[in-house]
Each structure stands twice: as structure tokens, then as C-alpha cells.
Amino acid sequence: MAAKTKFREVEGWGFGYLSLLAGLGLLVLAGLGAAWFMEHNGHYVTGMNNQIVWGMPHVFAVFLIVAASGALNVASIGSVFGKTVYKPLSRLSGLLAIALMIGGLAVLVLDLGRPDRLIVAMTTYNFKSIFAWNIYLYTGFFAIVGVYLWVQIERRMNRYAAAAGWFAFLWRLILTTGTGSIFGFLVAREAYDAAVMAPLFIAMSFSFGLAVFLLVLMLSCAGTGRLLGDRILKRMGTLLAVFVAAVLYFTAVQHLTNLYAAEHVGVERFLLLEGGVYTTMFWVGQVVLGGLVPLGILLLPGIAGSRTGIAVASVLVVLGGLAQVYVIIVGGQAYPLVLFPGMETASSFMDGAPATYAPSLYEFGLGLGGFAFALLLVALGVKVLAFLPETLADAAVDPHHTRPSAVEPAAAGA
Amino acid sequence: MSGFDLKRRRFMSAAAAAAGVVLAPGVTLYGIGAAARGLDEPASADTRWGLLIDVNQCTAGCDACVTACNEENGLEGHGRPATDAQWIRKVRVRNPKTGTETHLPVMCQHCAEPPCVDVCPTGASFKRADGIVLVDKHICIGCRYCMLACPYKARSFIHEDLSDQKPHAPRGKGTVESCTMCVHRVDAGGTPACVEACGENGNGAMLFGDLNDRDSEISRRIATYATHQIRGDLGVDPGVRYQNL
Numbered sequence: 001m002a003a004k005t006k007f008r009e010v011e012g013w014g015f016g017y018l019s020l021l022a023g024l025g026l027l028v029l030a031g032l033g034a035a036w037f038m039e040h041n042g043h044y045v046t047g048m049n050n051q052i053v054w055g056m057p058h059v060f061a062v063f064l065i066v067a068a069s070g071a072l073n074v075a076s077i078g079s080v081f082g083k084t085v086y087k088p089l090s091r092l093s094g095l096l097a098i099a100l101m102i103g104g105l106a107v108l109v110l111d112l113g114r115p116d117r118l119i120v121a122m123t124t125y126n127f128k129s130i131f132a133w134n135i136y137l138y139t140g141f142f143a144i145v146g147v148y149l150w151v152q153i154e155r156r157m158n159r160y161a162a163a164a165g166w167f168a169f170l171w172r173l174i175l176t177t178g179t180g181s182i183f184g185f186l187v188a189r190e191a192y193d194a195a196v197m198a199p200l201f202i203a204m205s206f207s208f209g210l211a212v213f214l215l216v217l218m219l220s221c222a223g224t225g226r227l228l229g230d231r232i233l234k235r236m237g238t239l240l241a242v243f244v245a246a247v248l249y250f251t252a253v254q255h256l257t258n259l260y261a262a263e264h265v266g267v268e269r270f271l272l273l274e275g276g277v278y279t280t281m282f283w284v285g286q287v288v289l290g291g292l293v294p295l296g297i298l299l300l301p302g303i304a305g306s307r308t309g310i311a312v313a314s315v316l317v318v319l320g321g322l323a324q325v326y327v328i329i330v331g332g333q334a335y336p337l338v339l340f341p342g343m344e345t346a347s348s349f350m351d352g353a354p355a356t357y358a359p360s361l362y363e364f365g366l367g368l369g370g371f372a373f374a375l376l377l378v379a380l381g382v383k384v385l386a387f388l389p390e391t392l393a394d395a396a397v398d399p400h401h402t403r404p405s406a407v408e409p410a411a412a413g414a
Numbered sequence: 415m416s417g418f419d420l421k422r423r424r425f426m427s428a429a430a431a432a433a434g435v436v437l438a439p440g441v442t443l444y445g446i447g448a449a450a451r452g453l454d455e456p457a458s459a460d461t462r463w464g465l466l467i468d469v470n471q472c473t474a475g476c477d478a479c480v481t482a483c484n485e486e487n488g489l490e491g492h493g494r495p496a497t498d499a500q501w502i503r504k505v506r507v508r509n510p511k512t513g514t515e516t517h518l519p520v521m522c523q524h525c526a527e528p529p530c531v532d533v534c535p536t537g538a539s540f541k542r543a544d545g546i547v548l549v550d551k552h553i554c555i556g557c558r559y560c561m562l563a564c565p566y567k568a569r570s571f572i573h574e575d576l577s578d579q580k581p582h583a584p585r586g587k588g589t590v591e592s593c594t595m596c597v598h599r600v601d602a603g604g605t606p607a608c609v610e611a612c613g614e615n616g617n618g619a620m621l622f623g624d625l626n627d628r629d630s631e632i633s634r635r636i637a638t639y640a641t642h643q644i645r646g647d648l649g650v651d652p653g654v655r656y657q658n659l
Contacts, residue, residue, distance in 0.1 A: 042574035042587050049496035050570050053558040113556015113571060113588030121555050124536045131535035131559055187529055187648055188565030337567050339520065339644050340507050347520070348495065349503040349567060356496075 005088040005397065007153075007386035010224050017223070017379070024376040031369010034362040035110035043113065046363050051355030052333050056326075057111035060367030063208060063325045064104030064374060065138075065179055066201055069172040070209015072097035072145060074236075076172075079148075079165025085232055085398045088389040089217065090165075094149040095381045096216055096374075097172075097209075101141055103374030107366055130181050137175040144168050153386070176205045183328065190267035191332030196257065200250040204321065207243035210236065211317035216378060218311055220388055229394030234305035237313070241298035244317060247324075248291045263341065270335045270354065271327065278331035281323045290320010330357055450603035462526075462545040463595055464625040464653035465609065466632050466641065467518060471619035474517045477504055479620065482611030483521075486596060488580040499570035499585075501593040502608055507659075516659065519608065519620070522547055522568040522593035523644060523652030530560035530569065539590075545625075545653050546595045554589040561590060565645045566652075568592045625653060 010017065038046055048055040075090035075097075077083045109115050125132045148164040151157040180201030186192040214236055221228040255272065258264035271278055294313035303309045334355045339345060345352035382388050389397070451457070483489065483502045491498040502521035508514070524547045530539045531547065538554035541547045549560075561569045569592040576585055582598035585591055596606035604610075605622045612620040623632030635641075641655040 039588070043571065044492070044494060044497045044573035049573070050499075050561070051496065051567075053561045053571060113558070113590070114554065114586075117553070117555045120536055120553050121557075124553050126531075126534050126537035128532050129535045129559075131533060131557065135535065182559075185533070186563055187650075188645065189562065333562065337565065339505070339566060342509075344508040344510050345505055346508075347503045347505040349500045349505075350496070351503070351505050351520075351567065 006390045007088075007091060007388060008390050009386050010220075010383045010388065017383075020223070020379055021376065024372045024379065027372030028369050028376060031107075031110075031366045031372065034365030034369065035115075038111070038362050038366070039115060045360065047357050047359045048363070049355070049357070051350050052330055052357040054329050054333065055357060056330075056359035056363035057107050057366045057370075058329050059322060059326045060370055061104045061107040061111070062179065062329065063322055064100045064107065064370060066176060066205045066325070067208040067212050067321070068097050068100035068104060068205075069141070069176045069179075070205035070207065071100055071213045072168060072172050073206055073209055074213050075148070076165060076169040077239075079162050080169045085235065088392060088397050089213075091149060091152055091387040092217060092220070092378075092382070093213060094145050094152070094168075095387050096213055096378055098142060098145050098149075099374040099377035099381065100209075100212065101138065102377060103370040103372075105138060106373055107370035110366060110370075111363075130178060130185050134175075134178045134182070137171070137178045140171060141175055144171050172205075173202060176202045179205075183332070188337065189332060190264055190338060191271065191328070191335055194254065194257070196250060196254045200247070200254055203243065203246040203250045204324065207240065207247045207317055208321040210240050210243055211314040211321070214240065214310060214314045215318070216375070217392075218307075218314075220382060221392060224382075224388065226388065227391045227393035227396075229392055229397065230305065230307070231394040231398050232392060233307065233310055237298050237305055237310040240310075240313065240317065241295055244291055244294050244298070248287070248295075251286070251291075251324075266338070267335045271331055275331060275334070275354070278327050278334060282327045282331070285323025286320050286327060289316050290323055294320070333357075451601050457542040457544040457546070459543040460626060461543075462625040462653060463600060464524065464545065464623065464632060464655065465595075465606070466621040466623075466635055466655045466657060468619045468621075468657045469516050469518045470658040471617045472504075472516075472518050473617055474506070474515070476616050478611040478614075478616035479519050479608035480504060482607040482615075483593070486580070486599075486607035487583040487594070488578060488585070490578070492574060494573075497571075497573040499572065499591060501568075501570070501591070518656060518659065520566060520568070520644070521608070521654070522564075522595070523566050523650075523654045524593075524595060526651035526653065527649065529563040529565065529648075529650060533559045533563040535559065542597075546597050546600070547592075548594055548597065549589065549591055551584055551586045551589050551591070554586070556588040556590065558590060564592075565648055565650065 046055060072093055074086055074093035078086035078090045109118055121135060145168055148168045151160045151164045177198040180198035183192040184194055184197035218228065220226070255268060258268045271282060273279060294316045297309045297313040298304055334357065336350070336352050336354060339351065480502050487501060489499050489501060502519050504517055505520045507516045507518065524545055526545065528539070528541055528547050531541050535557060536553045536555055538550045539547070539560050540550060556571065558571055561571060569590050571590050572585060572587045575587055579585055583594065596604070599606060609620040609622040612618060621632050621635065623630040625633060625636070627633055635657070636655055639657055641657050642659040643652045643655060646652070
């Protein structure tokens with residue numbers, strides 16, 4: 001069995017660490033500036049309009065929220081599924097989950113028409129709204145993951161870690177079901193209104209969350225000079241491949257089901273063939289670069305398990321994920337609402353015409369600011385509390401790796 | 415409200431109700447829509463306000479309803495069609511197989527089961543007891559989920575600063591809005607501005623009335639002729655019906 005993991009804060013204030021904080025801080029400030037500019041002038045300065053009401057900020061926000069619940073999976077695999085090798089990673093997993101959720105919600109709130117009324121959103125509820133449920137699911141997520149982290153860090157509470165892990169795992173599944181259902185419950189939109197949105201979002205969360213986790217883990221270990229074993233990395237790489245494949249599977253189910261129904265052929269033709277930027281983002285961004293290429297990198301003999309390969313695959317999964325969320329959110333709105341099935345429509349309010357959307361710099365700024373805020377929280381978190389293990393060398397964390405030497409010392413020495 | 419105002423309102427209320435009784439059935443097409451309701455009197459579920467639009471009467475070039483709505487509610491465009499608010503619009507519907515065209519106004523359909531109300535996280539989107547769907551501008555946070563949920567593209571988000579608002583139609587930057595069925599007129603016993611303008615300057619294609627009152631003109635026409643609800647298949651039961659569509 002591997003020795004008990006020791007955790008330690010990031011030490012010192014090196015130039016690299018300070019530069020990281022400064023860079024992320026600048027991005028956060030730029031995001032805040034963009035939000036202030038949009039709220040001050042009104043949303044007409046953005047690319048959003050009465051046709052595309054959710055734009056680039058929502059793409060980032062939904063990506064971050066989905067990735068947040070997925071980032072927690074690493075902890076769940078240790079606590080819930082009993083994979084010991086993942087246990088040393090569970091603190092970072094919890095921290096990243098909370099940070100990504102804060103980043104995503106910050107973007108969502110700052111893009112509201114009236115962000116100053118956040119208190120209204122927190123105190124006035126319509127319980128038939130999935131959005132209202134989500135407010136509880138998000139705040140509950142902070143509380144539950146917070147407790148989960150505490151019972152892991154506080155030695156006297158360690159015995160409750162498994163129970164907290166189970167609870168957090170179930171909560172995050174419900175939470176992502178809620179996020180997917182924001183779209184699944186939209187009865188009138190051709191691109192949404194499907195139960196598959198919930199499991200699709202869960203698969204997306206597994207994939208995006210693990211990809212972000214892998215990148216943060218690799219950067220943290222490289223930046224702090226901590227060992228990160230090849231075996232543990234390869235295991236997570238293979239797991240990422242499984243999640244990427246699951247996303248492709250649910251995506252296929254989503255579109256094939258629609259293609260079978262004559263009433264949805266129009267929206268599918270738009271997204272898959274004639275939608276211009278959305279079609280390109282779907283096939284090139286989501287399916288090839290965000291799906292097939294990472295699968296190849298992670299699974300093909302010869303390159304599977306390589307450190308660079310896993311890093312590249314993770315970056316591609318993140319970019320492909322952003323493309324996927326863009327196609328779902330913006331592409332789904334760009335396809336015009338069908339008021340009169342089988343008829344052609346036109347009006348001064350853009351009826352019947354695919355909506356146009358060109359994201360403004362401010363929207364990118366706000367979205368990236370949210371991403372940067374999440375990473376800044378992680379960078380500060382690992383500095384002030386013992387979230388990172390001292391070492392993640394295979395021998396230190398992988399019981400299977402050390403078993404031969406433990407059981408058969410003679411053989412190990414031979 | 416002063417005691418005098420209340421008395422005056424109640425008097426008008428009674429007078430309008432009496433006029434309705436005297437003139438019914440069939441004479442009060444556009445003039446008198448409803449008895450005025452006192453401000454201390456809640457909207458009643460006994461009433462369900464609705465519209466009937468005769469598509470055969472609605473012509474391509476006419477936008478009397480749109481102009482009247484903009485004027486009544488103070489909707490001034492900024493020359494930016496993608497972000498300017500439109501509460502009512504004329505839609506051209508063309509059958510690609512036959513080439514036949516119809517033109518009709520589309521606005522908030524005041525659904526009995528409004529998806530915008532279902533999805534609104536704060537309850538800012540709400541339906542009055544008498545079926546009119548509104549947005550409470552004080553608790554709308556501007557999340558725009560209702561705009562995604564509306565099957566009719568009936569809602570607009572206020573993208574920029576407003577000026578010269580009409581006191582009876584308050585609006586707010588950063589909030590969502592849509593046709594109120596001219597609730598301020600309806601509560602005072604009148605008809606929506608679009609209906610009035612369609613009768614006066616248009617082709618008399620629009621009829622306003624109480625769908626729950628069997629003796630109302632709108633109910634009798636709906637009982638007599640086949641009418642259509644846009645996307646009636648969604649089961650949201652719009653309060654706006656279309657004839658000859």
C-alpha cells in the first residue's frame with residue numbers, strides 16, 4: 001500500500017507564481033471592465049440582440065459550470081468508487097470544482113440585464129423554474145463540496161469523507177442534470193426540448209472537467225517542482241478518452257433522434273450542413289478537434305500516455321468543449337423559431353431568418369475574465385491551504401505500482 | 415388615489431357594465447371592451463381576455479396596429495432592428511408549395527400555460543387571473559430565459575437607455591418586456607391600442623373581448639368559425655386566435 005499522502009501549500013513567492021497571479025489578475029480586471037461597460041451602455045454594445053439573447057458570456061459560463069461539476073469527479077472516483085490512486089488528487093479536485101463554479105456564476109451574473117438585482121434572484125423564487133432550482137443546486141454545491149473538502153482536510157473528520165463524497169457525487173449529477181435541463185425544458189426551440197440534454201451535459205461535464213483538471217494538475221506540479229507519475233497520468237488520460245467517447249455518443253444520439261423526425265430535419269440541416277460558422281464549429285471544432293483527435297492521441301498505441309499527448313488532448317477537449325457549448329447555445333438560437341410549420345415567414349423582427357451573431361470583444365473579455373478568476377482562485381487556494389500533495393510520483397500514490405516491492409522484496413532487488 | 419377618483423372610477427365601471435348589457439349582443443365590436451375595474455379590485459379569473467384576428471382582413475401594406483402599439487407604449491427605435499423592441503410585428507406567411515401569402519400581426523399570445531412564466535426564476539413573468547401575461551419590471555433580473563422559452567418570439571430585451579417613457583407603460587433598461595394587451599386601457603374599460611387602430615385606420619381585422627363570456631362577440635365568432643392558435647400543438651393555449659389562417 002502506498003504511504004499516507006502528505007499535502008503541502010505552495011511555498012515562496014517566485015517570479016513565475018507572481019507573474020501567474022498578475023496575468024490572471026489582469027484578465028479578471030479586463031473582464032470586470034467589460035462587464036461594467038456592457039451594463040453601463042446596455043447590451044446593444046455586445047453582439048447579443050433580441051434573436052441571440054444568450055451569447056459568448058453564456059458559452060463561457062455554461063462551460064465553466066459544467067466543467068466545475070466534472071472536476072469534482074476526480075475526488076468522487078477516489079471516495080465513491082474506491083480507487084485509492086485518485087485519493088491524493090481529491091483536494092485539488094474539490095478546490096477546482098468550487099473555483100470553476102464561482103467563475104462560471106460570476107460570468108452569468110455579470111451578464112444579467114440587472115446584475116444589481118442579484119439579491120432579488122436569491123430571495124424571490126418561482127419554483128417551477130429550472131433556473132430557480134439551479135440557484136439552490138449551485139449554492140448547495142458550494143456548501144457540500146466545502147464540507148467534503150473539510151472532512152478530507154481535518155483528520156478527525158476523515159471517517160466521514162466517504163459519506164460526504166457520495167453526497168457530493170449525487171449532488172453534482174443532479175446539478176448537471178439541472179444545467180442540461182435549462183435547454184431540455186425549452187419546449188418551443190427546435191434545437192433543445194430533448195431529454196438527452198441532461199445526460200449529454202453530464203457526459204460533457206465528465207470530459208471538460210477532467211480535461212481542465214489534468215491541465216491544472218500538470219501545470220501545478222510543473223510549476224511547484226512536484227513529481228507527477230506517468231502511470232497516474234496515463235490512467236487519467238485513458239479515463240478522459242472514455243469521457244470524450246461518451247460525449248460523442250450522446251451527441252450522435254441527440255442528432256440522430258432529431259434526424260429521424262421530419263419536424264426536426266430543418267434544424268439538423270442547419271446545424272450539420274448549412275449553418276456556416278455553426279456547422280464548421282460542430283464538425284471541425286467539436287467532433288474532429290474536440291473529439292476524434294483527442295481520442296486518437298489518448299488511445300493510439302505509441303502515443304497513448306505521453307505527457308505532451310495528454311496535455312494537447314486536454315487543451316483540445318477544452319477548446320472543442322467551448323465549440324460544443326457555442327453550437328448548442330448560439331447555434332440553437334440562430335435557427336429561427338418555427339411559428340408556422342411548413343411555411344416560409346418573414347418580418348421586421350427577423351422571423352424565419354437565421355439570426356446573426358458576432359460576439360464583441362467585451363463578451364470575450366467577460367468570459368475569459370471568469371475563466372481567469374477561477375484559475376486565480378485555484379492559484380491562491382493552493383498557496384494558502386494544503387491542497388496539493390507533496391509528490392504524485394507513481395511509487396507514492398499507486399498501490400499497484402509498489403506492490404511487487406512490498407510483497408516480494410527479493411524480486412524487487414533482483 | 416383620492417376618494418373622488420375612486421367614486422368616478424366606480425361610476426364609469428357601472429356605466430360601462432350597463433352599456434355592455436344594453437348593447438349586447440353583437441353591437442359592441444371595438445368600442446367597449448370591458449367594464450372598468452377599480453384599482454382595489456383584483457383581476458378575476460371569471461374573465462379571460464383574448465384577441466381574434468381575421469387574417470383575410472389583414473393586408474400586406476397595413477401596419478396600423480404596429481404604429482399604434484409603438485405610439486401607445488412609447489416604443490421608440492434606435493435604428494437598430496436587431497436590438498430595438500417590438501411588441502407586435504406583421505409577419506408574412508408564405509406557403510412554398512402554392513406561393514400563397516398571408517399577412518398577420520403576431521404579439522404576445524397571452525398563453526393560458528405560458529412557458530415564459532414557467533421558466534422565469536424570480537416570478538417576474540406572471541399571468542394575471544384574467545389571462546394577461548406581464549413582466550414585473552421590479553423583479554425582472556434580465557436573465558432572458560423567458561425569451562428563449564417563448565414559442566412566439568414575442569419578447570424584447572431593453573438593450574439601451576430609455577427616455578420619454580409613457581407613465582402607463584413603464585419600461586426598464588436591462589429587463590424584458592412584451593405586449594401587455596394594453597392592460598392600462600383594459601383595466602379602464604377600453605380596448606388595446608392595436609385593436610382600436612385596426613378598426614379605425616386599418617381593416618377591422620382585430621377583435622378584443624372576454625373568451626370566458628359566452629355572449630361576447632369574440633366567443634360567438636370563435637364558436638361559429640374555425641379558428642387557429644399559432645403552435646397550438648404545444649398545448650400552451652394562446653389567448654390570441656386567428657381566423658382564416
